[in-house]
Each structure stands twice: as structure tokens, then as C-alpha cells.
Amino acid sequence: MSVAKKDYKRITTKSLIEMKENGEKISMLTAYDFTMAHIVDVAGVDVILVGDSASNVMAGHETTLPITLDQMIYHASSVIRGVNRALVVVDLPFGSYQSDSKEALRSAIRIMKESGAHAVKMEGGAEIKDSIKKILNAGIPVMGHLGLTPQSIYKFGTYTVRAKEEAEAEQLVEDAKLLESLGCFAIVLEKIPAHLAEKVAKSISIPVIGIGAGGGVDGQVLVIHDMLGMNNEFSPRFLRRYLNLYEAMTGAIGQYVTDVKSKDFPNEKEQY
Template sequence: MSTAKKEYKRITTKTLVDMKRRGEKISMLTAYDYTMAKIVDNAGIDVILVGDSASNVMAGHETTLPITLDQMIYHASSVVRGIERSLVVVDLPFGTYQSDPKEALRSAIRIMKESGGHSVKLEGGKEIKDSIKKILNAGIPVMGHLGLTPQSIYKFGTYTVRAKEEEEAEKLKEDAIMLEQTGCFAIVLEKVPAKLAEEVAKSVSIPIIGIGAGNGVDGQVLVTHDMLGMTHEFNPRFLRRYLDMYAEMTTAFQQYGKDVKSGDFPNEKELY
């Protein structure tokens, strides 16, 4: 496959499928507010995920489960105001789509109408097929999510690698094909063996975006706060920290405090 890169003025769901066909890797990061979204978008990142991980990194919850639909809409609308190029994908939060396809559709419509997001993401396979179909029938693009699905953490009981056993691996492959056939434009594959992830990527024509899924997939996603080193308690093998912002910010805040207490800030040049 060709690896020639093409510049896109606005990333769409079709753009991502074209990128896979061309052999061009897809970059994806999270954002939850206007300022961060503007920086990520200006950096040329293809997809911005308004993830329910906001429950962890923005609100301090232990899991993604507590975040509400209203809160997701708030974060997503803030992100949309900051972007010009990136495709914005918004997570449907826990409890808004799993059991009732009609509720799933209402939730997705609220996100699209009230936030201006471009698409939604749902966790799960055949068990949520009816919800996905209902949303797609309304003309709303859907990104799937398989492997480790954090909204099901109490079912799994652990954040360890998924689909290591043959039975679960086969189900994952079947679910990926089902998601493509149902109409999803892409799938996030989280924390599964690299060989399996590569097999899945080759078995479907839609992009597979990995997080802890090796390099044989069509793109990668990380939580921005993690890759910037703003968080320091979370240290999975798949995380590459590109900065140590925790240390940098701590130093800056400490210096500011010292300058204020010493009377050095503001100085003569900083007065009106």
C-alpha cells in the first residue's frame, strides 16, 4: 500500500477510509476543552476524541462510568468551538445506549444537535448492534470500540489485555466484521494482542485505531493528558510520554509563587 501523504482541509469519515486505503496512518488524541482542542487541531492531528475519559482526567473519578450525557455535551461543544480541521468523535457515556436503541438514538441526537460534534463512539459488539443501527439510520456516523471497553470495567474486573484466549479473540474478530457491515466508519481497538489487532485491521476495509494494540493497525489514539505527562500515576506499557508536563508545570507554579511572595512579580516592565 502507498504511504504517500495528502493534506486534507477538513477531515471527514470518508477521509479516514481513504487514508486506510492509501496506507496513511491516522492520528487521534483526546481533548475536552476549547484551548486544548485548538492546539491539537492546529498541530494537524486527524481525529479528536471527546472521550468519556474526561471522567478520569478532568473530574477525578476512578472510572468512566459517572460522567453524564450533559457533561459530555458540555465538553464536546467546547472542543468543537476550537477546531477547524480535525474530525470530532464524541463518546456516548455509560447508560445512554446499552439497553434501549431508542434511548441510544435520543442520546446521539442530543450530542450532534447540542455540541456540533461530527460523530459518536459506542463500546461493544453484537450486544449493542440494534442501538448502532438506530443511530446510523438517523444519519449519524458511528465509531465502534472493541477489546478493553472501560465502561464494562466492573464486568471484566480488570484493565488487563483482552482477547488473549481463542474464544474471546474469535468473538472480537466477528464483532469487528459486524460493525463494518452494520455501517460503522471506524473502530477503536483497545489493549489487545498486536497480532490479533493486525488480523482485524486486515479483515475489514474501515480503519482500526489502536490503543495498546500494536503497530499493525491503521492509526493510534492516546489520552492527551497522558502523552503530555500531565498525569503521572498511569503507566501502561503502550503509553509514550512526549513531555513531562507534570514536572514542568510544577516548576512554573512554584516559581510563580516565589515571585509573588518576594515581590518580584509584577516588576517595573509589567506595570501600567
């Protein structure tokens, strides 16, 4: 018997758990500024991730590592002002939580107080459990992130699929169960085998949101610049482009340049 889709006026961590229980898939996209966040929110996306991927798509860095806590707070503050319905989750950036649980708590508190965000996201399992505990004990919701963890890219040395070998797969399952037991409200699984992601989703009661993790999980997340085709150089197997904005935007801008050069813009109706 199918359950009717509930009309959520505001998405909370509790809403996401209800969605999993009811078999309703969770939609999640990134946003980094007011205008894009407002569009994503109005379109009905459940969760907006202010990702440290801003380091790549907004600042042009090769990895997510350079972005700072202050920069993440700036992006998160901009996003929050454009959102009325979605749950806004903010990545704790590299270096703000890994080495010291007290520093992790200070970082999370700054994000929540200064941006108005609803939750934070952290990469890792057992190795960061003390930081997760301290943040959760302060009443701050935490979303976990396992599998390919981009903040550890220099440790991995590659962006290839993770947890293909049995030992790493077993550790990932253990870490997922640990994150649930600690009190995380959801977990992102990035670039792991679909069968393993489905196994994890079925073994825990909190939502599992995938990126490159197949369709057997509880929801999906993509980077907004990728799914809208603004970035034409990134084409992993898991990415579905819903628009080709790169082509549309370069065409429109090129036409503007032509119109200005030819004195077609502005015309008589476009001036005072």
C-alpha cells in the same frame, strides 16, 4: 509504489477510509476543552476524541462511568469551537445507549445537535447492534470500540489485556466484522494482543485505530493528558510520553509562588 500523502483541509469519515486505502496512518488524540482542542487541531491531528475519559482526567473519578450525557455535551461543545480541520468524535457515556435503542438514538441526536460534533463512539459489539443500527439509520456516523471497554470495567474486574484466549479473540473478530457490516466508519481496539489487532485491521475495510494494540493497525489514539505527561501516575506499556508537563508545570507554578512571595512579581515593567 507509495501513494503521496493527501492534504486534507477538513477530515471526514471518508477521509479516514481513504487514508487506510492509501496506507497513511491515522492520528487521534483526546481533548475536552476549547484551548487544548485548538492546539491539537493546529498540530495536525486527524481525529479528536471527546472521550468519556474526561470522567477520569477532568473530574477525578476512578472510572468513566459517572460522567453524564449533559457533561459530555458540554465538553464536546467546547472542543468543537476550537477545531477547524479534525474530525470530532464524542463518546456516548455509560447508560445512554446500552439498554434501549430508542434512548441510544435520543442520546446521539442530543450530542450531534447540541454540540455540533461529527460522530459518536460506542463500546461493544453484537450486544448493542440494535442501538448502532438506529443511530446509523438517522444519518449519524458511528465509531465502534472493542477489546478493553472501560465502561464495562466492573464486568471485567480488571484493566488487563483482553482477547488473549481463543474464544474471546474469535468473538472480537466477529464483532469487528459485524460493526463494519452495520455501517460503522471506524473501530477503536483497546489493549488487545498486537497480532490479533493486525488480523482485524487486515480483515475489514474500515480503519482500525489502536490503543495498546500494536503497530499493525491503521492508526493510534492516546489520552492527551497521558502523552503530554500531565498525569505522572499512569504508566502502561503502550504509553509514550512526549513531554513531562507535570514537572514543567509544577516547576513554573512553584517559581510563580516564589516570585509573588518575594515581591519580584510584578516588577515595574509589569504594571500600569
